[in-house]
Amino acid sequence: MINIAILGFGVVGSGIAEVITQNSEIIKKKIGDSINIKYILDLREFPDSPFADKIVHDFNIILNDDEVSIVAEAMGGLHPAFDFSEQALKKGKSVVTSNKHVVAEKGDVLLKTAEENGARYLFEASVGGGIPVLRPLGTCLAANKINEINGILNGTTNYILTQMIDFGKTFEVALKEAQQKGYAEANPSADVDGIDACRKICILAAIAFGKLIDPSEVSTTGISNIRLNDVKNASEAGYAIKLIGQAKDIDGKMSVSVAPRLVPHDNLLSKVDDVFNGVLVNGNASDDIIFIGKGAGKMPTASAVVSDIVDIAGRPEIKNQQWDKAEKTDLVSADDVVASYYVCTSSSEDAVKAVFAEYSALSLKDGEFAFIIPALKKTELDEKLAKLEVISCLEIL
Ligand code: HSE
Numbered sequence: 001m002i003n004i005a006i007l008g009f010g011v012v013g014s015g016i017a018e019v020i021t022q023n024s025e026i027i028k029k030k031i032g033d034s035i036n037i038k039y040i041l042d043l044r045e046f047p048d049s050p051f052a053d054k055i056v057h058d059f060n061i062i063l064n065d066d067e068v069s070i071v072a073e074a075m076g077g078l079h080p081a082f083d084f085s086e087q088a089l090k091k092g093k094s095v096v097t098s099n100k101h102v103v104a105e106k107g108d109v110l111l112k113t114a115e116e117n118g119a120r121y122l123f124e125a126s127v128g129g130g131i132p133v134l135r136p137l138g139t140c141l142a143a144n145k146i147n148e149i150n151g152i153l154n155g156t157t158n159y160i161l162t163q164m165i166d167f168g169k170t171f172e173v174a175l176k177e178a179q180q181k182g183y184a185e186a187n188p189s190a191d192v193d194g195i196d197a198c199r200k201i202c203i204l205a206a207i208a209f210g211k212l213i214d215p216s217e218v219s220t221t222g223i224s225n226i227r228l229n230d231v232k233n234a235s236e237a238g239y240a241i242k243l244i245g246q247a248k249d250i251d252g253k254m255s256v257s258v259a260p261r262l263v264p265h266d267n268l269l270s271k272v273d274d275v276f277n278g279v280l281v282n283g284n285a286s287d288d289i290i291f292i293g294k295g296a297g298k299m300p301t302a303s304a305v306v307s308d309i310v311d312i313a314g315r316p317e318i319k320n321q322q323w324d325k326a327e328k329t330d331l332v333s334a335d336d337v338v339a340s341y342y343v344c345t346s347s348s349e350d351a352v353k354a355v356f357a358e359y360s361a362l363s364l365k366d367g368e369f370a371f372i373i374p375a376l377k378k379t380e381l382d383e384k385l386a387k388l389e390v391i392s393c394l395e396i397l
Pocket residue numbers: 126129153154155156157183184185191196295296297
């Protein structure tokens with residue numbers, strides 16, 4: 001019997017307990033052993049839960065129980081989740097987690113600690129919720145040089161954008177619904193301002209390029225300034241606006257960013273709606289591969305966490321990945337990134353003509369002129385836009 005402990009009995013933690021219980025026979029057949037939830041750590045009591053007798057309030061009970069070989073961390077936040085994970089790994093217990101905050105900021109440290117102590121540290125659920133994407137990227141695509149990853153990585157913002165576009169709901173109503181469905185972070189700013197997507201693209205980039213970039217180094221823009229006019233202009237021109245996390249290899253350096261981008265309708269990511277996430281990976285041998293599935297929610301996320309437990313139980317000998325911290329010299333400066341853009345301005349078309357030699361007009365209505373410009377460097381873009389009254393400017397994927 002494999003004894004595990006779950007840290008945190010919130011949305012994800014309770015989902016882990018449910019998946020393990022519901023699918024116990026299926027899992028047993030796969031690993032030839034059964035998984036026993038020995039403890040659940042939480043500050044609260046859950047007298048009405050079928051797992052009430054597993055609840056403990058002191059992490060040391062778990063840490064000092066040699067029968068517990070795997071810890072599933074589903075607490076969220078950096079502390080004490082990081083500290084508990086590190087202590088468990090130092091005791092030789094493997095740790096699995098859905099906690100992208102910890103993985104994006106401390107994944108390199110915890111992977112090293114795991115390796116030094118003969119344990120494993122896995123975090124499939126930290127990116128893309130229920131989508132198996134990290135393991136395929138690290139193993140099935142291991143023969144490739146990864147050129148580029150583009151992902152819709154946050155279910156809440158994708159849900160909000162879809163509800164606004166398709167049903168004309170207000171931002172506030174759509175956010176509230178996402179919260180009720182258990183998709184949103186405790187602090188909605190983490191979703192809406194792109195912070196959550198930023199952590200996830202950092203994790204994907206670390207797997208693809210072997211270097212963990214500090215999330216604070218990533219140019220990150222959220223969706224709070226997206227206007228219905230831009231959504232309509234984009235749609236009429238053949239694009240959907242999506243919050244895209246992007247990681248690119250540019251001449252051996254990493255370019256990582258998060259921003260709402262115009263995705264052409266012939267790109268499959270443009271069709272990934274609601275709580276679904278999509279990750280498009282381009283490898284030099286595989287070409288484009290897309291992963292799509294539910295990016296948030298109790299059971300999809302729990303599915304990924306439990307798959308990590310099954311992996312450890314079934315293949316304990318597999319080595320951990322090892323990441324270095326990305327240095328400034330490993331990164332492409334946001335100023336040097338070259339892209340084409342959608343711009344909406346209250347300046348006249350003549351003013352636009354005086355600034356941009358080339359552009360394609362999209363629409364002129366209500367005193368707003370929208371157009372698309374061909375690829376140019378960010379510094380050059382900023383210089384030119386300073387000469388216009390800009391209402392919105394979004395990169396085109
Ligand atoms: N708040 C996150 C999202 C949860 O909406 O995608 C899953 O990481």
